[in-house]
Amino acid sequence: MLIYILKRLVYVTPVAFGVSLVCFLLVHLAPGDALSAVLPADATQETINEMKAAYGFDKPLPVQYLIWLWHVLHGDLGTSIATGRPVLGEVTRAVINSLILASVATVIGFTFGTLFGFVAGYHRNSVADRAASALSVFGVSVPHYWLGMVLVIVFSATLGWLPPTGAGPDGSGNWRPDFDHLRYLILPAVTMSVIPTGIIARTVRALVADILAQDFVEALRAKGMDEFGVFKHVVRNAAPTALAIMGLQLGYLLGGSILVETVFAWPGTGFLLNAAIFQRDLPLLQGSILVLAMFFVVLNLLVDVMQTALDPRIERA
Amino acid sequence: MTAPITAASMALDGGVLSAGDAAPEAAFVPSRGFWGHVGHRLVRDPVAMGAGALILLVVLIAILAPWITPMDPYKGSMLRRLKHVGDATYWLGSDELGRDMISRLMLGARLSLFIGVTPVLIAFVIGSAIGILAGYVGGWLNTILMRTIDVFFAFPSVLLAIALSGALGAGIFNSIVSLTCVFVPQIARVAESVTTGIRKRDYIDAAKLSGASPLTIMRVQVLGNVVGPIFVYATSLISVSMILASGLSFLGLGVRPPEPEWGLMLNTLRTAIYANPVVAALPGVCIFIVSIAFNLFSDGLRAAMEIRQ
Numbered sequence A: 001m002l003i004y005i006l007k008r009l010v011y012v013t014p015v016a017f018g019v020s021l022v023c024f025l026l027v028h029l030a031p032g033d034a035l036s037a038v039l040p041a042d043a044t045q046e047t048i049n050e051m052k053a054a055y056g057f058d059k060p061l062p063v064q065y066l067i068w069l070w071h072v073l074h075g076d077l078g079t080s081i082a083t084g085r086p087v088l089g090e091v092t093r094a095v096i097n098s099l100i101l102a103s104v105a106t107v108i109g110f111t112f113g114t115l116f117g118f119v120a121g122y123h124r125n126s127v128a129d130r131a132a133s134a135l136s137v138f139g140v141s142v143p144h145y146w147l148g149m150v151l152v153i154v155f156s157a158t159l160g161w162l163p164p165t166g167a168g169p170d171g172s173g174n175w176r177p178d179f180d181h182l183r184y185l186i187l188p189a190v191t192m193s194v195i196p197t198g199i200i201a202r203t204v205r206a207l208v209a210d211i212l213a214q215d216f217v218e219a220l221r222a223k224g225m226d227e228f229g230v231f232k233h234v235v236r237n238a239a240p241t242a243l244a245i246m247g248l249q250l251g252y253l254l255g256g257s258i259l260v261e262t263v264f265a266w267p268g269t270g271f272l273l274n275a276a277i278f279q280r281d282l283p284l285l286q287g288s289i290l291v292l293a294m295f296f297v298v299l300n301l302l303v304d305v306m307q308t309a310l311d312p313r314i315e316r317a
Numbered sequence B: 001m002t003a004p005i006t007a008a009s010m011a012l013d014g015g016v017l018s019a020g021d022a023a024p025e026a027a028f029v030p031s032r033g034f035w036g037h038v039g040h041r042l043v044r045d046p047v048a049m050g051a052g053a054l055i056l057l058v059v060l061i062a063i064l065a066p067w068i069t070p071m072d073p074y075k076g077s078m079l080r081r082l083k084h085v086g087d088a089t090y091w092l093g094s095d096e097l098g099r100d101m102i103s104r105l106m107l108g109a110r111l112s113l114f115i116g117v118t119p120v121l122i123a124f125v126i127g128s129a130i131g132i133l134a135g136y137v138g139g140w141l142n143t144i145l146m147r148t149i150d151v152f153f154a155f156p157s158v159l160l161a162i163a164l165s166g167a168l169g170a171g172i173f174n175s176i177v178s179l180t181c182v183f184v185p186q187i188a189r190v191a192e193s194v195t196t197g198i199r200k201r202d203y204i205d206a207a208k209l210s211g212a213s214p215l216t217i218m219r220v221q222v223l224g225n226v227v228g229p230i231f232v233y234a235t236s237l238i239s240v241s242m243i244l245a246s247g248l249s250f251l252g253l254g255v256r257p258p259e260p261e262w263g264l265m266l267n268t269l270r271t272a273i274y275a276n277p278v279v280a281a282l283p284g285v286c287i288f289i290v291s292i293a294f295n296l297f298s299d300g301l302r303a304a305m306e307i308r309q
Helices: A002-029 A045-055 A061-073 A087-122 A127-141 A144-158 A179-212 A215-222 A227-255 A258-264 A269-278 A282-310 B003-013 B033-043 B046-068 B101-137 B139-153 B157-168 B172-198 B202-209 B214-251 B262-272 B277-305
Strands: none
Touching: A002 A061, A002 A282, A002 B139, A002 B157, A087 A127, A087 A179, A087 A227, A087 A269, A087 A282, A127 A179, A127 B214, A127 B277, A144 A179, A144 A258, A144 B214, A144 B262, A144 B277, A179 A227, A179 A258, A215 A227, A227 A282, A227 B157, A258 A269, A258 B157, A258 B214, A269 A282, A269 B157, A282 B157, B033 B046, B033 B277, B046 B101, B046 B277, B101 B139, B101 B172, B101 B214, B101 B262, B101 B277, B139 B172, B157 B172, B157 B214, B172 B214, B202 B214, B214 B262, B214 B277, B262 B277
């Protein structure tokens, strides 16, 4: 097992370097340069040069990359051009808020997804199966930013049950686990949970149907095991894959929450990215994307390791 | 994430006939050919046909929009803002600047389809080329290409699309470029796995022995046998692409006003959700319907191609 983990780590390292390179190059894709947004239009060449030297933009690209990487490895993601505060602090606060939202959405998605998936897998071609299939097509086809708007229209604008935007009653940027804040979490979390619900339902349905068709299930039943006993075996066999999909979905939600967070003005990474893009705050953009992508890489690694640990059939070569 | 496996197994089990396969010895029956069979099965799938008809209708509306819109989609009137659905003049109401909704939705189909479908088409060409090259040549070239592609898989699609178009700046062209970059790695991975699956087949060896150059083999033998599964996978991406493309416009990163585009319209109408919620939600309904149609059609196509001999 340890060897397997080490092998995965060796494999992940070049990917992580590649990710850092892409994040670094993003800033240089941008038209104009990173400073054009903050410098006044009539800045003298002298000022421009001074600023370039201060941010290190006067050195050749590969050197800039190595310097940047060195700082990143020491936990320094640079300084936000717009606010002048360290990028790491801003990103950390936002990641925590996004993580809360994405985790709750994943839990909702996993609960309903496995529920529908099991019902559909057990009763192939029944009404429940068709409903589950329809639900999963709905989940992957719905533009979630629009679904968010519709939920706001129904539950906030029309019924007035839930707050439309923000993370809490005081308008602060931090979510706390109490009833008042919980009300702000419901709509964005439900909106985001639709995609994982659909995907997990589809996967679990196929898994359960496959497992039920296998010989060992027949053997268990022939031995006289009751349905609940068989069910436990099905769960044991489906769990590694289902949990792996859940882990990946958490990563997708965390990285893909920008649209939903924008609809609900949720103070997470999506909101931060949005601000970074429109203020052309490139260090902040670079830093947030790097943190999110690395999070995704690590999550993938954890999912792989967990799946191997749970499922003895996967070779640990 | 099971798509590459399905696509690969389709090429292996799907019985894609090639010129190199031996002719059946039974009495000659005029065959429909592989695509003929697929078409025949697709026509008998009511869901896929319904979805296909809907897509065709939207495409027709998009093409004909400049001539068939009931009113000028750009001309607004502050006096007639946010009319409700069912209004005598504005059948589907009017937007926040008093422009006719149905005309804007019709014309909006043009840009929404264009920015949603184009990236998949371009990525289909580039991704297939990369994947086939990596899969057929193998060795170090495969390692370099596929490990580079792994890097792009480290980004969730939405994040990569937004990061790229955020860095490149707003605009239709940039949004298409960003989305193409999102889909190239995904298509390349499928193309590579399908190609690797067939490169050891006898008909490839036969072509080699007959003296065909690697380029000819890739173009004739390989492409002919892998293009189907890759195409099906690409069609399954159109729905995601449409949602993402409109999403970029929704964020202000794609199409710019006053051009009508569903995602952008959804964004500008957000201010109207209290005054006229139904009209505000309409552009999203369009994205949703087209996206579902593409998903159902792609599912039908996939099912039709899984022909067991």
